[in-house]
Amino acid sequence: xxxxxxxxxxxxxxxxxxxxxxxxxxxxxxxxxxxxxxxxxxxxxxxxxxxxxxxxxxxxxxxxxxxxxxx
Amino acid sequence: xxxxxxxxxxxxxxxxxxxxxxxxxxxxxxxxxxxxxxxxxxxxxxxxxxxxxxxxxxxxxxxxxxxxxxxxxxxxxxxxxxxxxxxxxxxxxxxxxxxxxxxxxxxxxxxxxxxxxxxxxxxxxxxxxxxxxxxxxxxxxxxxxxxxxxxxxxxxxxxxxxxxxxxxxxxxxxxxxxxxxxxxxxxxxxxxxxxxxxxxxxxxxxxxxxxxxxxxxxxxxxxxxxxxxxxxxxxxxxxxxxxxxxxxxxxxxxxxxxxxxxxxxxxxxxxxxxxxxxxxxxxxxxxxxxxxxxxxxxxxxxxxxxxxxxxxxxxxxxxxxxxxxxxxxxxxxxxxxxxxxxxxxxxxxxxxxxxxxxxxxxxx
Numbered sequence: 001x002x003x004x005x006x007x008x009x010x011x012x013x014x015x016x017x018x019x020x021x022x023x024x025x026x027x028x029x030x031x032x033x034x035x036x037x038x039x040x041x042x043x044x045x046x047x048x049x050x051x052x053x054x055x056x057x058x059x060x061x062x063x064x065x066x067x068x069x070x071x
Numbered sequence: 072x073x074x075x076x077x078x079x080x081x082x083x084x085x086x087x088x089x090x091x092x093x094x095x096x097x098x099x100x101x102x103x104x105x106x107x108x109x110x111x112x113x114x115x116x117x118x119x120x121x122x123x124x125x126x127x128x129x130x131x132x133x134x135x136x137x138x139x140x141x142x143x144x145x146x147x148x149x150x151x152x153x154x155x156x157x158x159x160x161x162x163x164x165x166x167x168x169x170x171x172x173x174x175x176x177x178x179x180x181x182x183x184x185x186x187x188x189x190x191x192x193x194x195x196x197x198x199x200x201x202x203x204x205x206x207x208x209x210x211x212x213x214x215x216x217x218x219x220x221x222x223x224x225x226x227x228x229x230x231x232x233x234x235x236x237x238x239x240x241x242x243x244x245x246x247x248x249x250x251x252x253x254x255x256x257x258x259x260x261x262x263x264x265x266x267x268x269x270x271x272x273x274x275x276x277x278x279x280x281x282x283x284x285x286x287x288x289x290x291x292x293x294x295x296x297x298x299x300x301x302x303x304x305x306x307x308x309x310x311x312x313x314x315x316x317x318x319x320x321x322x323x324x325x326x327x328x329x330x331x332x333x334x335x336x337x338x339x340x341x342x343x344x345x346x347x348x349x350x351x352x353x354x355x356x357x358x359x360x361x362x363x364x365x366x367x368x369x370x371x372x373x374x375x376x377x378x379x380x381x382x383x384x385x386x387x388x389x390x391x392x393x394x395x396x397x398x399x400x401x402x403x404x405x406x407x408x409x410x411x412x413x414x415x416x417x418x419x420x421x422x423x424x425x426x427x428x429x430x431x432x433x434x435x
Contacts, residue, residue: 009348014391020115027366033361035434
């Protein structure tokens with residue numbers, strides 16, 4: 001499961017967070033060269049759950065719209 | 072005083088006596104910033120020991136750990152253990168991989184008429200005997216050279232090597248901070264990931280035809296250490312580098328702040344953006360390959376902001392990518408209560424926890 005992170009400073013979504021198998025938390029930016037980001041895109045296209053920054057699970061339509069804004 | 076003439080060959084880089092000849096980092100498997108030697112089961116999908124990534128596809132599972140089992144001259148190795156068996160399907164694979172940066176491989180002149188030959192060597196130990204393999208690929212994974220080797224005796228250290236002629240064709244990134252080459256050691260793979268050993272082949276292959284299905288044996292183990300890629304036609308002695316030097320080389324790609332020795336260890340210096348939001352600057356100990364693009368926290372609750380009057384645990388922190396550079400990481404996020412004073416300075420430190428671990432990654 002992934003969750004978007006919204007910055008109070010910029011009021012923009014700046015990263016996405018993922019809970020790992022060992023319960024640690026990884027957050028990463030939307031950098032095309034990042035393997036975490038590449039895996040994130042694959043995962044949510046394959047149906048892994050994505051929550052918005054408030055913790056609400058996003059619909060497939062919302063995910064598709066969000067994906068279209070990413071690099 | 073009489074002077075002794077140095078044999079001319081000793082002064083040539085082709086003699087393979089020079090230092091820093093090994094293009095692999097953490098070939099001795101001594102550095103494990105992410106896991107500090109703890110067993111990871113299942114093994115992580117991605118980086119394990121510093122600079123070494125584990126990737127698999129298939130229903131089988133494996134665990135990862137740094138081990139003190141090692142051949143003479145070494146003190147540690149990477150240990151992989153089969154935890155769920157499978158018979159690899161065509162597209163399956165289990166590999167240990169190190170992407171090596173272009174700046175570290177540019178002098179090999181691959182993709183040109185001056186392409187240099189390299190030799191890969193390693194110490195391996197497996198409970199399963201047979202033919203094993205590996206490969207070198209370019210960054211686009213459009214060109215591969217598979218090599219194979221034999222492990223004839225179970226549970227015995229075997230030194231293996233493969234000499235690989237430099238490719239005069241193909242796209243290689245040269246002197247950049249991108250992937251100069253991928254080095255893969257294959258433990259199991261399906262047929263579509265394997266090709267004939269001993270020649271450069273178009274396409275992406277991570278091992279050679281005949282690869283043993285290691286993952287088909289319950290509890291199978293595989294250890295590796297002393298991994299080296301050097302210019303030249305033969306394997307020479309391992310390029311031992313000082314631990315501190317090797318750690319710094321690895322920190323170009325990953326830097327961890329580990330509070331195991333200090334429950335209140337300092338992470339960085341912060342300012343409160345609002346009553347529940349902080350911005351923390353973390354100076355990086357060496358310049359990283361690129362501005363780090365991922366942050367891993369053992370747990371937000373392992374860290375806090377404090378001004379020695381008010382202390383408050385982190386709730387959710389992330390990298391501030393637009394303000395992070397190769398020499399300074401900026402992270403930002405919320406704390407568990409609105410008890411900060413906006414615009415006041417704070418210290419980011421451990422929250423009375425020796426489990427605190429903060430990892431910044433700029434890996435390939």
